[in-house]
Amino acid sequence: MTKNISTGGMSRRTVLKGSAALAGLAGTGFASSFPAPAVHAQEAVTLRYLGTAVNQSADIARKAKEDIGVTIEYIPVETDEVAKRVITQPNSFDLLDSEYFSLPKLLPSGNLQGMDAGKIKYAGQIATVFTKGEVEGKKIGDQGTAPKKVFYLEGQFSKKFSAEPTEWITLIPTTYNADTLGIRPDLIKRPIESWAELVNPEFKGKAAILNIPSIGIMDAAMVVEALGKYKYPDKGNMTKEEIDLTTDFLKEAKKAGQFRAFWSDFNESVNLMASGEVVIQSMWSPAVTAVRSKGIPCTYQPLKEGYRGWASGFGLPKTLEGRKLDAAYEFINWFLSGWAGAYLNRQGYYSAVLSTAKENMEPYEWAYWMEGKPAEKDIHAPDGTLLEKAGTVRDGGSYEDRMGAIACWNSVMDENTYMIRKWNEFIAA
Amino acid sequence: MLRDAALSAEAIPGETARDRPRAGAMASRRAGALAPYWQAAPMALVFLLFFVLPLLVTLIVSFWNYTEYSIEPAFTLDNYREVFDGCLADLPGLCTTFKTYLSTLKFCLIVWASTLLIGFTVAYFLAFHVRTMTMQIVLFLLCTIPFWTSNVIRMISWIPLLGRNGLINQALVGTGLAGSPQEWLLYSDFSVVLAFVHLYTLFMVVPIFNSMMRIDRALVEAAYDSGASGWQTLWNVVIPLSKPGIAIGSIFVITIVMGDFVTIGVMGGQQIASIGKIINVQVNYLQFPIAAANAVVLLVLVLLIIWALTRMIDIRKEL
Numbered sequence: 031m032t033k034n035i036s037t038g039g040m041s042r043r044t045v046l047k048g049s050a051a052l053a054g055l056a057g058t059g060f061a062s063s064f065p066a067p068a069v070h071a072q073e074a075v076t077l078r079y080l081g082t083a084v085n086q087s088a089d090i091a092r093k094a095k096e097d098i099g100v101t102i103e104y105i106p107v108e109t110d111e112v113a114k115r116v117i118t119q120p121n122s123f124d125l126l127d128s129e130y131f132s133l134p135k136l137l138p139s140g141n142l143q144g145m146d147a148g149k150i151k152y153a154g155q156i157a158t159v160f161t162k163g164e165v166e167g168k169k170i171g172d173q174g175t176a177p178k179k180v181f182y183l184e185g186q187f188s189k190k191f192s193a194e195p196t197e198w199i200t201l202i203p204t205t206y207n208a209d210t211l212g213i214r215p216d217l218i219k220r221p222i223e224s225w226a227e228l229v230n231p232e233f234k235g236k237a238a239i240l241n242i243p244s245i246g247i248m249d250a251a252m253v254v255e256a257l258g259k260y261k262y263p264d265k266g267n268m269t270k271e272e273i274d275l276t277t278d279f280l281k282e283a284k285k286a287g288q289f290r291a292f293w294s295d296f297n298e299s300v301n302l303m304a305s306g307e308v309v310i311q312s313m314w315s316p317a318v319t320a321v322r323s324k325g326i327p328c329t330y331q332p333l334k335e336g337y338r339g340w341a342s343g344f345g346l347p348k349t350l351e352g353r354k355l356d357a358a359y360e361f362i363n364w365f366l367s368g369w370a371g372a373y374l375n376r377q378g379y380y381s382a383v384l385s386t387a388k389e390n391m392e393p394y395e396w397a398y399w400m401e402g403k404p405a406e407k408d409i410h411a412p413d414g415t416l417l418e419k420a421g422t423v424r425d426g427g428s429y430e431d432r433m434g435a436i437a438c439w440n441s442v443m444d445e446n447t448y449m450i451r452k453w454n455e456f457i458a459a
Numbered sequence: 460m461l462r463d464a465a466l467s468a469e470a471i472p473g474e475t476a477r478d479r480p481r482a483g484a485m486a487s488r489r490a491g492a493l494a495p496y497w498q499a500a501p502m503a504l505v506f507l508l509f510f511v512l513p514l515l516v517t518l519i520v521s522f523w524n525y526t527e528y529s530i531e532p533a534f535t536l537d538n539y540r541e542v543f544d545g546c547l548a549d550l551p552g553l554c555t556t557f558k559t560y561l562s563t564l565k566f567c568l569i570v571w572a573s574t575l576l577i578g579f580t581v582a583y584f585l586a587f588h589v590r591t592m593t594m595q596i597v598l599f600l601l602c603t604i605p606f607w608t609s610n611v612i613r614m615i616s617w618i619p620l621l622g623r624n625g626l627i628n629q630a631l632v633g634t635g636l637a638g639s640p641q642e643w644l645l646y647s648d649f650s651v652v653l654a655f656v657h658l659y660t661l662f663m664v665v666p667i668f669n670s671m672m673r674i675d676r677a678l679v680e681a682a683y684d685s686g687a688s689g690w691q692t693l694w695n696v697v698i699p700l701s702k703p704g705i706a707i708g709s710i711f712v713i714t715i716v717m718g719d720f721v722t723i724g725v726m727g728g729q730q731i732a733s734i735g736k737i738i739n740v741q742v743n744y745l746q747f748p749i750a751a752a753n754a755v756v757l758l759v760l761v762l763l764i765i766w767a768l769t770r771m772i773d774i775r776k777e778l
Binding site for chain 2: 108110111113114117134135136138139235238241243284289290291292293294301305306307442446447450451453454455457458459
């Protein structure tokens with residue numbers, strides 16, 4: 031089992047997975063004493079799951095094996111590498127977990143197939159963020175590659191997105207969230223309310239930004255807008271002049287010594303923050319949790335200009351067929367049926383079908399994570415570590431408050447090549 | 460390893476020379492003439508498959524066109540034009556490419572000088588001041604201990620030491636030597652050079668030590684007997700005879716530093732540009748042709764440096 035669910039990746043990760051799987055085995059002795067006819071009737075199917083390590087939990091693979099008998103074999107790679115693999119090695123995986131913003135460059139390669147909504151049991155209940163670009167009936171920001179723009183295809187093997195709902199879905203959402211700045215409240219000692227604070231001279235030499243060009247430039251654009259320097263028609267799709275303006279702004283800040291470092295990997299951002307090298311930076315939600323679990327105060331600060339949203343989802347390679355295709359649908363249906371959703375919600379992400387996740391969470395957990403209410407009891411991560419003491423409120427509040435305040439989405443610009451050149455210029459400045 | 464390769468390359472003609480008189484019949488003479496080629500074949504094949512071929516592909520792709528999701532065969536110089544975009548127009552200001560190469564060359568020079576000085580000293584001590592072979596081996600192994608752990612870990616270990624709240628700053632502020640934490644210790648040119656020197660000095664030590672061990676001790680004695688001072692012996696006997704080691708060590712260090720982007724990234728807080736990082740970003744965004752063009756330019760530059768080095772020292776002859 032350990033062998034099945036963990037191949038490749040760093041050794042530490044493999045060890046962790048292995049021990050998690052062992053712990054899982056010990057805990058599920060009861061369940062495994064039942065015969066599992068479906069598993070014995072035919073040879074078990076293995077799905078090679080390509081995605082980033084962040085989304086690949088050993089617990090989910092174990093539970094899926096238990097519930098539906100499908101073996102998940104993770105292929106953990108970095109965000110950019112996911113896209114590269116889809117385009118250059120489309121036969122090296124059976125199930126794709128990709129960010130929506132990669133779709134405009136993945137789809138024209140013709141290496142993916144649309145997912146038949148009719149076979150997805152909960153297709154009708156997928157969060158409206160994806161299907162309509164709404165939260166609780168309210169329109170949210172759609173600058174950049176908003177999922178609703180790339181959610182439907184014109185046909186199963188079409189290379190064109192459909193603005194109107196069709197029966198062919200590009201990606202079935204796995205996780206999504208709203209990103210903002212992370213801060214060290216103990217070192218800043220005053221309220222932070224705007225993206226503009228990232229370049230406040232008060233934090234000279236103590237700020238950081240991420241060195242993933244397509245995301246970093248949007249964070250910079252949020253700052254430019256917050257300072258009132260320029261209002262972008264679409265931060266997620268800048269013109270050359272707008273890219274120049276944004277990178278010039280960044281170069282200036284860099285020359286003034288504003289930034290301590292740039293980061294491109296989750297752990298780097300955790301280290302920068304935990305060590306106190308940086309007190310304010312663009313950050314990802316689980317990284318904030320990681321800093322906090324070290325006993326160091328860190329806030330995922332809601333800002334008045336709103337959040338930068340991201341979302342990832344399951345896609346199918348074009349060549350997938352037969353039993354593997356059936357197994358993929360089965361796994362996705364299982365994924366949406368609640369257990370996995372609850373698991374992800376407890377990690378601070380949001381899940382695709384909220385109603386099923388709710389059924390799998392304790393009412394006090396739901397109230398804390400999704401409704402923004404003070405925790406009635408201590409809040410624990412899925413692995414049992416204590417995340418928050420009773421009484422705390424989630425940064426940014428409820429699902430509606432956070433997802434509803436999204437201003438723009440991770441994206442790939444039309445002028446991507448130019449943007450990357452300018453970004454390299456900024457790094458060299 | 461490089462030394463072995465060079466040696467075996469030299470060994471081939473030597474061996475045939477010895478073989479020839481022994482070969483009697485015409486047939487065996489012909490087989491004898493082919494022997495060196497067969498002997499060289501495995502290495503040549505490995506080189507062809509894993510070095511020449513990928514290099515050719517890189518060269519070819521550097522002339523191709525690309526889009527967000529595909530690369531298309533073509534013959535265009537656009538990628539090279541892009542690499543040097545604005546380089547002439549911006550003069551006397553520097554374009555990104557020139558700026559990056561200048562910064563990389565600067566690191567190269569500082570790191571080369573530092574590793575050479577330290578590496579030469581360590582090798583000299585090991586070769587001339589440590590008398591017994593056992594002790595030499597023990598001390599030599601000591602030098603390699605840091606290499607028992609991964610590159611990245613050796614780099615990252617500097618961060619808690621040099622950071623704003625790191626050990627050194629705590630000591631400085633605690634003892635009153637500095638009023639506030641010294642920020643230049645980390646994520647700066649200094650920390651990059653420090654990590655490079657830490658990581659790559661051994662690459663200097665090994666070949667120089669190897670060269671020094673081959674120096675006939677009688678030569679050193681003769682120099683002393685002829686009345687040369689210690690410095691004169693060092694300058695006129697030891698250094699000239701260590702030249703091949705110095706050259707090989709220099710090639711190691713220079714090629715590694717020129718292509719590195721991980722060390723510069725981690726220790727420079729990703730704020731310092733490197734050609735490697737530019738290529739890495741371009742590959743990540745599937746811009747293979749322009750990444751290939753950058754790689755070709757880098758390769759040409761490194762080859763030029765090595766060519767210049769071998770002009771100064773004929774490594775093959777010296778070995």
